[in-house]
Amino acid sequence: MTVAAPPVNGERRLTIAEALREAIAEEMRHDEKVFLIGEDVGVPGGFGGAFGVYLGLTEEFGHDRIIDTPISEKAIAGAAIGAALMGMRPIPDLQYADFLFECMDELVNQAAKMRYMSNGKLSVPMVLRCPVGTANRGAQHGQCPESYFVHVPGLKVVCVSDAYHAKGLLKSAVRDDDPVLFFEHKLLYGSKGREQAGGMDLTAHVPEEEYFFPIGKAVVKREGTSVTVVATHMSLYRSLAAAEELARDGIECEVIDPLTLLPLDEETIFASVRKTGRLVIAHEDTLTGGWGAELAARVAEECLYSLQAPIRRVASHDVPLPVAPIMEQTVVPSQARIKAAIQRCCEG
């Protein structure tokens, strides 16, 4: 199913950070069981979270609902899980997705399994916001670890790349009864992203009126007939830019933002692949065992006879992230690499 893109000439353009802040504020007003918990989220004179998403929220909601914690990722995740089990709807924050590894037990052994182990009697409605992405921060502050969690039954995994879907999905995630990991790319939060993403306008129309975007639905960002490109975060924008270049050569890319990686919207993606007969997958997560491998396998299982060429994946190379910009940009999927993969896919 194709979900229509939001209007581009709307009168109200927000950054992702602003859209996320609106979503959180609306949900906190809607339901007193929603609260924020994490490092540096509400300290007076502090940062409003590592990326400023929470600025101003403490003034409205107070420290009972914007809870600052020690630097204790296991305790933050555990507190969120336990509170969720008791019927609260926590939004825990660990600052960087790289720090998720500090609380893998809580996420994988507890959050993901409590509902199943209790035979459906308990659930863990929480949304863990996870900033990802390369930004000259090196090996431990720039990973895109979403694929680890795509492997965990019981979790839901969302990747947002624009303000409209960020807000609609975050509101859906807060009201969802399952634990949701919500991955956001650091370079896409606001103005800084515009420069580094090559001058693109990363704001999006966000309506005044309340809306939700469902978990489990992909969106077609650009329609085309030559090749399907499925991409998230920065790779999505680089794919869209590559698509514009390739259109001059007569290659019309259909670019899909999956938005939810678990559960994956196979319907939208398979329909596109059956139409185009070609598939390129681009993500900043590393190649081996990345979510692109799972998607490629599913397309091979279900759409093989629609394919006219081998599936191509473009991902970060299988090394830790370096800091030196020239090295870093070699590791992550560049627009040129994505473009070359699309071209190769369209040769056969």
Add this chain to the structure above:
Amino acid sequence: MRSSVVRPELGSAGLDAAHVLDLYRRMLTIRRFEERVYLLYLQGEIPGTLHQSQGQEAVAVGVCDVLRRTDWITSTHRPHGHALAKGVDLRAAMAELFGKATGCCGGKGGSMHLGDRSVGMLPAIAIVGGGNTVVTGLGLAFKLMRTDQVAVCFFGDGASNEGAFHEGLNFAAVQHLPIVFACENNLYGASTPFHQTSLVPDVAARAAVYGVRGEIVDGMDVLTVREAAGRAVAEARAGAGPVLLECKTYRFAGHSRGDVRGYRSREEEAEWKDRDPIVRLRERLAVSLSETVLDDADTQVEAAIEDAIEFARQSPLPRAEDALTGAYATVIGREATP
């Protein structure tokens, strides 16, 4: 064992004989449950593995006796005693071990994940230290919702060396959460003696560095445990923050099935068995109650266990296909199919 542990005489806890008899009956239920399920396990009727807690019954029963049904506990890979003490139905617990549809987790949890929402017990968390962080969320929810509920985290001496112990206790302390951390120090983490894993002999001594109150308790005496737990729970309920109780106890059986206990002496085992919490409470009850009354209690417990076993045997198996559902509250897209 610290010599400073005080053992109040029967009655000093202000309990009438009927209440003490009930404590006895509940400890004996746990003892007989584990003895019987171990045999059924060896005979192949119960699948999986078992971690028994014979010897530690006074901790589970003494702590849970001061809790309300609306209070919550977290437990460990050794949860049978905690479950029965908190009120998980005996038949439902037995059926869960048998892997039956009537089990308290529908057969999805098993021995290591016994639990029941309706009596305030999360599915037991079989990762060492796993409950020490999750319990903070229970306490946080009670605080935010302004209820007067309390959460108790049962954990072992082994868990006290996990990072989760530190993060959970420190967070509970700074947030003044209504939690009792109840350590069952049975001297061994699987086969490794606690003194090899900590230069500080008492887990309770660690409380001070988190700014919370710690207390060492004779875990072989249910009345002592009950008194200490009563104080701790009252403090937590009143908003005075978490308390760390360390119950010195002993696991009479091995860590799990294949454990022949070569790492500890038979003399040490005999010393602890001399302090068997059930035998000693029975001796003390015999001062005020007749042998007939006590024998009747024993008979009732054994009958209840046999009833539960028969219930489990007669219960239907879960539907195989139900294994593929229930991981999510809401599923969008491809449903799992057999």
